[in-house]
Amino acid sequence: MVKRDRKFERRLKKMLEHEQKQSKCISIKPCTILDKSAGTASLEKQIYTEPQLIACKWCGSTDIMKRGVRNGVQNYICKACGRVFIDKDAPYHFQTPTDQIGAALNMFYDGMSVALVANHFKETYNNPVAPSTVYRWIIRYTFIAATILNPLQPKVSDVWVVDETVIKATGRNLWFWDIIDEDTRFLLASHLSKSRTTLDAATIMRRAWQKAGKAPRFIISDQLAAYIDGIELVFGSYSKHIQSRGLTAEISTNLIERFHGTLKGRTKVLRGFKTIETAEQILDGFLLHYNYFRPHMSLKDKTPAEVAGIKSPLTSWTDVVKFNATSFQQVELRQKTPFGF
Numbered sequence: 001m002v003k004r005d006r007k008f009e010r011r012l013k014k015m016l017e018h019e020q021k022q023s024k025c026i027s028i029k030p031c032t033i034l035d036k037s038a039g040t041a042s043l044e045k046q047i048y049t050e051p052q053l054i055a056c057k058w059c060g061s062t063d064i065m066k067r068g069v070r071n072g073v074q075n076y077i078c079k080a081c082g083r084v085f086i087d088k089d090a091p092y093h094f095q096t097p098t099d100q101i102g103a104a105l106n107m108f109y110d111g112m113s114v115a116l117v118a119n120h121f122k123e124t125y126n127n128p129v130a131p132s133t134v135y136r137w138i139i140r141y142t143f144i145a146a147t148i149l150n151p152l153q154p155k156v157s158d159v160w161v162v163d164e165t166v167i168k169a170t171g172r173n174l175w176f177w178d179i180i181d182e183d184t185r186f187l188l189a190s191h192l193s194k195s196r197t198t199l200d201a202a203t204i205m206r207r208a209w210q211k212a213g214k215a216p217r218f219i220i221s222d223q224l225a226a227y228i229d230g231i232e233l234v235f236g237s238y239s240k241h242i243q244s245r246g247l248t249a250e251i252s253t254n255l256i257e258r259f260h261g262t263l264k265g266r267t268k269v270l271r272g273f274k275t276i277e278t279a280e281q282i283l284d285g286f287l288l289h290y291n292y293f294r295p296h297m298s299l300k301d302k303t304p305a306e307v308a309g310i311k312s313p314l315t316s317w318t319d320v321v322k323f324n325a326t327s328f329q330q331v332e333l334r335q336k337t338p339f340g341f
Helices: 006-022 098-109 114-125 131-149 198-212 226-235 254-270 276-293 317-322
Strands: 064-070 073-078 084-086 159-169 172-181 187-193 218-221 240-243
Touching (some): 098 114, 098 276, 098 317, 131 276, 159 187
Parallel strands (some): 159 218
């Protein structure tokens, strides 16, 4: 057996250590030392693999440097944007991977309670998280999704369907109003109120008009008297109000009643909302999930947003988690006048 040149190995080790110190933030994998029959130790022709640069997860720059270790994880700081990040697929200060957080939001808005989502994480991912953690994810990323997606304007038809249903919040029954486009199935607007007055009917009409950027030719509703004056107050004589004669009639509110059935199935696991603000935000999340992330069989496995011609930058809750959320200021989701519009 050929005796190794120990002096050569020490020099080689020092050289590798020096190269690793010089190449900060670059992943380098040295090749193994091979014994040659010539009697001396030597290296392969290619000493290093192709360098893999670590890029900033916020701006994509490779001009970065190390910035300490937190909980055993190396932190980096970007010289271009000044933000700190870690080299793993998880939001900063988060231990759970991005795709798992996205899956948690999808499971919640598909009808699972936060406790069941937390239990699923423990059994499937071996990642025990508290239900309160899942709830914070929901509030945080629902706000981000609403900030990004609410300004987008759909292309809708001239026939809208409006209806209201009961939602439990703060220990009492509240009225949840929403309005949907008949062709695209796009939910244009929602409104949560303590009563069913003309002002409430006018509020949902104004929000839908603002979202669509146009007024409809026909509005279908049930027999609630508040719709008569509310529609006329907002649209005047331009929009014709059609009152359905029941669910079995040729013209009815079946389209939106089906959504209400889905919504009540989802909100049942919440056992009521603690505050009206929480109710509004999570109900907004249901609308975003329905419009942008949930394909519909009646739309040939497309989302209402796709049918309405919206080119959304987000196609799933995982995309929301990946999105740069820190660039948004904490503003209210809805800017209301004293009249509620």
